[in-house]
Amino acid sequence: MAVNDSPKPQETLANLLTETRHFAPPAELAAHANVTADAYREAADDRLAFWAAQAQRLDWAAPWDRVLDWDNPPFAKWFTGGRLNVAYNCLDRHVLAGHGDRVAIHWEGEPGDTRTITYAELLTEVKKAANALTALGVRAGDRVAIYMPMIPEAAMAMLACARIGATHSVVFGGFSVDALSGRINDAEAKLVITADGGFRRGKANALKPTVDESVALCPSVEKVVVVRRTSEDVAWTDKDVWWHDVVGGASEEHEAEAFDSEHPLFILYTSGTTAKPKGILHTSGGYLTQVSYTHHAVFDLKPETDVYWCGADIGWVTGHSYIVYGPMSNGATQLMYEGTPDTPHRGRYWELIEKYKVTILYTAPTAIRTFMKWGDDIPARFDLSSLRILGSVGEPINPEAWMWYRETIGGGRCPVVDTWWQTETGGIMISPLPGVTSTTPGSAQHALPGISADVVDDEGNSVPNGGGGYLVLRDPWPSMLRTVWGDDQRFLDTYWSKFKGMYFAGDGAKRDDEGNIWLLGRVDDVMLVSGHNISTTEVESALVSHPSVAEAAVVGATDPVTGQAIVAFTILRGETEGGDELVSELRNHVAKTLGPIAKPRQIMVVPELPKTRSGKIMRRLLRDVAENRSLGDVTTLQDSTVMQLISDGMAKSK
Ligand code: ATP
Ligand code: MG
Numbered sequence: 001m002a003v004n005d006s007p008k009p010q011e012t013l014a015n016l017l018t019e020t021r022h023f024a025p026p027a028e029l030a031a032h033a034n035v036t037a038d039a040y041r042e043a044a045d046d047r048l049a050f051w052a053a054q055a056q057r058l059d060w061a062a063p064w065d066r067v068l069d070w071d072n073p074p075f076a077k078w079f080t081g082g083r084l085n086v087a088y089n090c091l092d093r094h095v096l097a098g099h100g101d102r103v104a105i106h107w108e109g110e111p112g113d114t115r116t117i118t119y120a121e122l123l124t125e126v127k128k129a130a131n132a133l134t135a136l137g138v139r140a141g142d143r144v145a146i147y148m149p150m151i152p153e154a155a156m157a158m159l160a161c162a163r164i165g166a167t168h169s170v171v172f173g174g175f176s177v178d179a180l181s182g183r184i185n186d187a188e189a190k191l192v193i194t195a196d197g198g199f200r201r202g203k204a205n206a207l208k209p210t211v212d213e214s215v216a217l218c219p220s221v222e223k224v225v226v227v228r229r230t231s232e233d234v235a236w237t238d239k240d241v242w243w244h245d246v247v248g249g250a251s252e253e254h255e256a257e258a259f260d261s262e263h264p265l266f267i268l269y270t271s272g273t274t275a276k277p278k279g280i281l282h283t284s285g286g287y288l289t290q291v292s293y294t295h296h297a298v299f300d301l302k303p304e305t306d307v308y309w310c311g312a313d314i315g316w317v318t319g320h321s322y323i324v325y326g327p328m329s330n331g332a333t334q335l336m337y338e339g340t341p342d343t344p345h346r347g348r349y350w351e352l353i354e355k356y357k358v359t360i361l362y363t364a365p366t367a368i369r370t371f372m373k374w375g376d377d378i379p380a381r382f383d384l385s386s387l388r389i390l391g392s393v394g395e396p397i398n399p400e401a402w403m404w405y406r407e408t409i410g411g412g413r414c415p416v417v418d419t420w421w422q423t424e425t426g427g428i429m430i431s432p433l434p435g436v437t438s439t440t441p442g443s444a445q446h447a448l449p450g451i452s453a454d455v456v457d458d459e460g461n462s463v464p465n466g467g468g469g470y471l472v473l474r475d476p477w478p479s480m481l482r483t484v485w486g487d488d489q490r491f492l493d494t495y496w497s498k499f500k501g502m503y504f505a506g507d508g509a510k511r512d513d514e515g516n517i518w519l520l521g522r523v524d525d526v527m528l529v530s531g532h533n534i535s536t537t538e539v540e541s542a543l544v545s546h547p548s549v550a551e552a553a554v555v556g557a558t559d560p561v562t563g564q565a566i567v568a569f570t571i572l573r574g575e576t577e578g579g580d581e582l583v584s585e586l587r588n589h590v591a592k593t594l595g596p597i598a599k600p601r602q603i604m605v606v607p608e609l610p611k612t613r614s615g616k617i618m619r620r621l622l623r624d625v626a627e628n629r630s631l632g633d634v635t636t637l638q639d640s641t642v643m644q645l646i647s648d649g650m651a652k653s654k
Contacts, residue, residue, distance in 0.1 A: 013468030013469055013508050013509075013510055013520055013526060013533045013534075013535055014468065014532050014533055014534050014535075014597070015466060015467070015468050015510050015512075016534065016535075016538045016539075016542075016594040016595060016598055017399075017442075017518075017538045017541060017542070017593075017594065019399055019440055019441055019442055019443070019512075021399075021403075021440060021441055022438045022439070022440055023406070023415070023438065023439045023440075024438050025415055025434060025435050025436060025437065025438070025439075026413060026414075026415065029300065029388065029389075029415065029434060029435050030435040030436070031435075032435075033300055033433070033434065033435020033436065034296050034297060034300050034301070034302075034435070035296070035297040035300070035433055035435065035436070035449075036435065036436060037436050039297070039433075039449040040449050042449065043449035043450040044449075047450055047452075047475065048067040048068055049067075050449060050450045051067060051068075051078075051289065051290075051450055051478055052067045054289050054290075054292075054293040054450070054478075055067075055079055055082075055285065055289040055478075057289065057292050057293060057296070057329070058084060058089050058285070058288055058289060058292065058329065059084065059088065059089055059093050060079075060082050060083065060084045060258075060285075061083045061084055061085065061258030062081070062082060062083040062258065063081075063082060064079035064080055064081050064082030064261060064285070065080055065081040065082075066079075066080045066081070067079060068476060070476055073476075073501070074476070074491075074492070074495070074496045074503070075482065075483065075488075076286075076476040076480055076482065077261075077262050078261060078262070078283075078285060078286030078289070078476075078478045079261040079285040079286060079289070079478075080261060080262070081260075081261070082260075082261040082285050083258035083259060083260055083261065084258055084259070084261065084284060084285055084288070085162070085163065085256040085257060085258050085259060086159075086162040086163075086259075086265055086284050086288055086325065087126060087130075087159045087160070087162040087163035087256055088163070088256040088258075089288060089292075089329050090159060090162075090324070090325065090328035090329050091119060091122060091123040091126060091159065091328065092123060092256060094119045094331045095119050095120050095123050099119055099303075099331055100118060100119050100120030100123070101118050101119075101120065102118060102119050102303070102331065102333060103116055103117070103118055103119075103333045104117055104118060104119045104121075104122045104328065104332075104333065104334070105117045105122065105152050105155070105334060105335075105336050106307070106333070106334070106335045106336070106356050107151070107152050107335075107336045107337075107338075108335065108336070108337050108338065108352060108356075109151075109199060109338045109339070110198075110199035110200065110202070110337075110338045110339025110340070110343055111199055115152060117152055119331070122152075122155075122156070122159075124252050125152075125156050125247070126156050126159045126160050126163060127163075127251075127252055127253065127254035128247050128248075128250040128251065128252055128254075129156050129157065129159075129160035129247045129250070130160045130163040130164050130254045130256075131250040131251050131253075131254050132160075132225070132243075132246040132247045132249075132250040133160055133161070133164055133166065133191070133225075134164055135246065135250065136191060136222075136223050136225070136241070136246065137190070137191075137222065137223070138161075138164065138166050138190060138191055139164075139165075139166070140164060140165030140166065140257075140259065140263070141165065141166070141167065141264070142166045142167070142190045142191070143166070143167045143168070143169055143187040143188060143189040143190060143267065144157075144161050144166045144167070144168050144169070144189055144190065144191045144192070144193060145168075145169050145170075145171060145180075145183065145184045145187065145189040145191070145192045145193070145221075146158060146161075146168050146169070146170040146171070146192075146193045146194075146314075147170075147171045147173055147175075147180060147192060147193070147194045147207060147210070147211055148170075148173050148193065148194060148195055148198075148207070148227070148314065149173050149195055149197065149198020149199070149200075149205070149207065149229060149338060150173075150198065150313060150314060150336060150337065150338045150339075151195065151198065151227065151229055151338060152336065153193075153195070153227045153243060154170075154314045155314065155323065155324050155328075155336070157193045157225075158170065158266075158314070158320070158324050159324065159328075161266075162265060162284075163254070163256050164257075165257065165259045165263055167187075167264040167265065167266055167267060168265075168266045168267075169183060169184075169187045169189060169266065169267040169268065169269075169279070170266070170268060170314060170315050170319075170320065171183050171184075171269070171315060172313060172315030172316065172613050172614075173195075173198060173207055173313070173315060174315075174613050174638075175210075175315075175613065175635075175636075176210065176635065177210055177213045177214050177217070178635050179635045179636065180210060180211070180214040181213075181214035181215075181217040181218055182635075183269055183277075183279070184214060184215075184218040184220070184221060185217070185218050185220070186269075186279055186485065186486065187267050187279060187485060188220040189218070189220055189221060190220060190221065190222050190223075191221065191222060191223045191224070191225065192211055192214075192215060192221055192223075192224045192225070193224075193225045193227075193243075194207050194208060194211045194224060194225070194226055194227070195207055195208070195226060195227040195228070195229045195230075195243075196208050196226060196227070196228055196229055196230050196231065196232055196234045197229060197230040197232060198229055198230065198338060199229075199230065199338055199339055200338075200339055200340055200343075201339070201340055201342075201343050202343050202344060204230035204232050205230075206230070206232060206234075208226060208234040208235070209234075209235070211224060212235055212237065215237075215239065221239065222239065223239050223240075223241060224237070224239050224240045224241070225240075225241055225242075225243050225246060225247075226240055226241070226242055226243060227242075227243040227244075228242060228243070228244060259284060260284070261283070261284055261285030261286065262283045262284065262285070262482070263283060263284045264281060264282075264283055264284075264482075265282050265283055265284045265287055265288075266281075266282050266320065267279045267280065267281050267282075267485045268280050268282070268316075268317055268320060268423055269423075270422075270423045270424070271316070271423070271612045271613075271614045271616055271636060272612060272633065272635065272636030273522070273612055273616045273617075273618055273620075273636075274506070274522055274524055274620060275633070276633055277636065278484045278487075278490065278494065279484055279485030279486070279487075280317075280423045280424050280481045280484065280485070281481060281482045281483050281484070281485050282426050282479065282481060282482065283482050285478075286477075286478030286479055286480070287325070287426050287427070287478065287479040288325055288329055289478045289479070290426060290427040290477065290478040290479035291321040291322070291325045291326035291329065291426065291427045291479060292325070292326055292329040292330055293427075294326065294427045294428040294431075294448060295321075295322060295326030295327055295329075295330055295332075296330055297433060297448065297449075298391070298417050298419060298428050298431050298432075298433065298434070298448070299360050299362070299389055299391065299417070299434075300360075300389060300434050300435060301327070301330055301332055301360065303330055303331040303332055303333070305359070306332065306333065306359045306360055307333055307334070307335060307356050307357055307358045307359050307360075307386070308327055308332045308333065308334045308335070308358070308359070308360045308362075309334060309335040309337075309352070309353070309356070309358045309360065309361050309362065310322045310323050310327070310334070310362040310363075310391075311337070311341075311349070311361070311362065311363040311364070311367060312362070312363075312364070312393075312614075313614070315613075315614075316423075316614050317421075317422070317423040317426070318362070318364075318393055318394070321426060321427055321428075321479075322362060323336065326427070335352060335356050335358055337352060341367060341370070341371070346374050346378050347378045347379070347381060347382060349371070350378065350379045350381070350382035350384060351382055353382065353384055353386065353387065354382045354383045354384065354386075357386040358386055358387065359386050359387060359388045359389070360387075360388065360389045360390075360391070361387060361389075361390050361391065361409070362390075362391035362392075362393065363391070363392065363393075364392065364393055364394035364395065364614075364615050365392055365394060365395045365396070365397040365398070365401055366394065366395065366611065366615035366616065366617075367615065368392065368397065368401045368404065368405050369398075369401050369544070369550060369551050370550075371404075371409075372401060372404050372408075372550060372573075373550035373551070373571070373573055373574065375574060376408050379408055379409060380408075384409060384410075384411065385411065387409065387410055387411070387414050388413075388414055389414055389415055389417065389434050390405055390406065390409060390410050390414045390415070390416045390417070391416075391417045391418075391419055392405065392416065392417070392418045392419065393418075393419045393420075393421070393428075394614065394615065394616060395615075395616055395617070396442070396518075396519045396520065396521060396537045396541075397418050397442060398442060398537075398540065398541040398544040398545070399441035399442035399541060399545070400541065400544045400545045401544065402416055402418065402441035402442050403441050406441070415432065415434040415437075415439055416432075416439055416441075417431050417432050417433075417434055417439075418431065418432070418442070418443065418444045418445070419431040419444065420444040420507075420517075420519050422505065423481075424480070424481040424495065424505075425473075425477070425479065425480060425481075425505075426479030426480060426481065427477075427478075427479040428448060429447060429448060429451050429453060429473065429477070430444040430445065430446065430447050430448065430451070430453050430517055430519075431444055431445070431446075431448060432444075432445045432446070433448070440512075440514075440516055442518065442541065443512070443516045443517065443518045444517055444518070444519055445516045445517060446515075446516070446517065447517070450477065451473070451475075451477055452473060452474040452475045453471065453472070453473055453474075453517065454471075454472050454473075454474055454502075455467065455468065455469050455470065455471060455472075455509045455510065455511050455517065456469050456470050456472050456499065456502070457469045457470075460472075460499040460500065460502060463510075463511060464511075465511050465512065465513050465514070465515055466510075466511070466512065466513050467510065467511060468508065468509065468510035468511075468520065468533070468535075469508070469509070469510075470498075470499075470504060470505075470507075470508060470509070470523060471505045471507045471508065471509040471517070471519065472499055472502040472503060472504055472505065473502065473503040473505065474501075474502055474503075480503070481495075494506075506522055506523055506524070507519055507520070507521065507522055507523065508520040508521055508522065508523050508525075508526050508535055510535075519537070520535035520536075520537045520538065521535050521536045521537040521619075522619075524620070525555070525556075525619045525620075526556075527539075527554075527555070527556030527564050527566060528556065528563050528564050529556065529562050529563065529564050529565065529566060529597060529598075530562045530563065530597065531563070532597050534556075534566070534597065534598055536553070536554045536555065536556075536619060538594060538598070539552075539554040539566060539568065539590060539594065539598050539600065540552040540553065540554050540568075542589065542590045542593040542594050542598070543568060543570055543586060543589070543590060543603075545589075545593065546585075546586055546589045547573070548572050548573055548576040548582060548586075549570050549571070549572060549573065549586065550570075550571045550572060550573040550574075551570065551571040551609060552568055552569065552570045552571070553568070553569045553570075553609050553617045553619055553622055554566055554567070554568045554569075554600070554619075555567050555569075555619050555622045555623040555626050556623070557601075557623065557626035557627050558627055559601065562601075565600075565601035565602075566598065566599070566600040566601055566602075567600060567601060567602045567603075567604070567622075567626040568586075568590075568600040568602070568603045568604070569603075569604050569606045569609060569622055569646065570586065570603060570604070570605055570606065571605075571606060571607065571608065571609060572605060578605035582605075583603045583605070586600075586603050587599055587600055587603060604646070604649055604650060605649075606645065606646050606649060607645060608639065608642045608645065608646075609622075609642070610622065610637055610638075610639075610642050610643055610646070611637070611638045611639075612636045612637065612638060613636060613637075613638050615638075618636075618637065620632055621634065621637070621643060622646070625643070625646055625647050625650050626650070631643060
């Protein structure tokens with residue numbers, strides 16, 4: 001065990017977990033990889049020249065004068081003076097290059113209806129939508145809110161905005177009136193694009209009523225464009241127009257205008273895992289450069305042969321960067337799925353992979369742990385041999401879940417790329433490269449070429465291998481956020497005030513003896529037990545490594561003796577029964593795996609954990625429960641009844 005004898009509180013994060021497994025890249029993949037180890041050398045020699053070379057992946061209408069303008073840090077400008085159209089880069093140029101017949105989207109509705117959309121068809125629809133938005137009065141720089149199910153029109157709406165220079169703000173189509181109206185008002189959106197509803201869990205899930213209630217609270221909204229998806233009855237106001245009327249009747253001719261490289265592309269609010277969501281602003285040239293390059297590098301995409309599938313919702317940054325802008329700028333063929341993984345049965349994901357011969361899958365640890373809980377026999381019924389690369393994003397992936405993903409889904413042959421990034425970073429920052437990196441379960445490993453990530457102590461000094469601390473980014477990167485919408489001060493305070501000249505990500509991390517980076521959860525969640533800083537992630541991973549635990553969330557609660565004590569909430573696997581005996585076994589298991597310092601004071605067996613809509617555990621709410629406080633902001637919570645169940649259980653166990 002590597003706990004220091006007398007660490008200064010807050011200075012280091014104890015390094016409790018050891019992991020020695022390694023998996024070399026498959027030889028065949030390495031031999032034909034899009035990106036080799038040379039990229040690290042090139043970027044190290046001249047970072048800006050490296051990014052300038054990656055920007056050549058795109059078509060620019062006018063060249064840039066400077067790669068990076070960092071004259072007024074931390075307000076970055078990339079590729080200044082350059083002009084481009086983001087939608088042109090995602091669509092027109094592929095069609096002009098003769099790839100118009102390539103499938104852009106294999107879409108599968110939850111009830112099983114399907115659509116196949118080629119690049120040429122997608123381009124036509126986006127041109128029509130661009131004309132329709134212009135006819136409705138939307139101009140470059142205006143904000144458009146998009147509140148949609150996972151249907152192709154969601155991507156079309158985003159690309160149509162990009163095409164005319166309108167800034168979109170996509171709001172996840174499961175958010176409440178509070179969350180939607182708050183986001184519309186914050187961005188002062190002029191138009192809302194929505195649908196009557198979508199299909200989820202076997203039923204039509206209406207969206208329009210939430211939009212109607214929200215728009216009544218949002219004076220900036222002039223028009224609402226409604227896609228017909230479920231055909232259920234909807235109330236109609238004088239602001240509403242049907243997508244099939246306004247887009248259906250629009251001209252197919254539309255010339256894309258080039259915009260400045262720093263033209264605002266979108267605003268997207270963070271998940272709200274730790275606090276009130278922040279409206280993160282992304283711009284055009286640098287953003288598209290990095291998402292295009294990272295999608296090419298991390299997923300090794302071969303546009304002629306791969307079928308790529310990112311299971312995220314378009315309402316999250318993963319959907320923006322790795323369903324729309326990254327893959328489409330690279331001319332990828334992808335699967336888009338409307339529904340949930342358990343409808344109509346728990347094998348739905350694997351059935352879709354078999355049906356479309358998906359080669360690259362990108363999903364989240366929360367989904368992987370759910371699949372583990374459901375049992376290995378489900379994926380075993382499907383042919384998953386088309387898969388060649390597996391990606392993970394959203395939370396730290398426990399080594400146990402990583403191994404399950406690699407073995408059970410990837411048949412032991414597919415590299416797992418654990419990608420660390422944030423809404424704020426716009427694109428992937430830390431990840432293995434599938435043809436280069438020898439992977440290690442649970443670690444995101446290295447900063448990508450051109451990215452300078454570091455782990456530092458309280459004073460901002462790099463920690464040596466074996467040490468832990470704060471994750472920071474030392475140099476600006478092309479797809480970095482430009483500010484928090486309408487709130488430069490919050491941008492400065494949140495990200496740039498903790499360490500001088502460095503971006504503070506808010507996540508704890510450690511560097512192992514080989515220099516691999518491990519993400520250890522949010523700094524706000526780090527526990528201070530008897531003078532030792534302990535990460536929630538490591539204790540959770542230890543719990544999940546016990547055969548009866550499917551998921552775990554750990555928090556530090558005030559304790560008179562130890563300062564903070566570890567309180568764990570666990571969901572058991574399959575049919576396992578809880579009880580005092582199991583709880584004591586689990587406490588001992590953690591102590592044995594990580595050391596006695598990490599032994600939880602209390603373990604609660606719960607039916608569910610509080611999660612954001614994007615599936616991330618909201619530890620701050622569990623901390624509120626563990627410390628008997630009233631709950632903080634719950635607007636981004638997936639299921640509000642969960643907290644009641646947990647509080648009741650907590651009260652009983654006292
Ligand atoms: P908020 O900032 O409002 O609290 P959020 O941080 O959950 O919400 P996102 O931008 O969606 O919003 O998530 C980024 C965060 O997700 C990262 O800061 C990190 O904590 C976590 N994360 C994402 N990918 C990984 C990963 N591969 N490993 C570990 N953590 C990850
Ligand atoms: Mg965050």
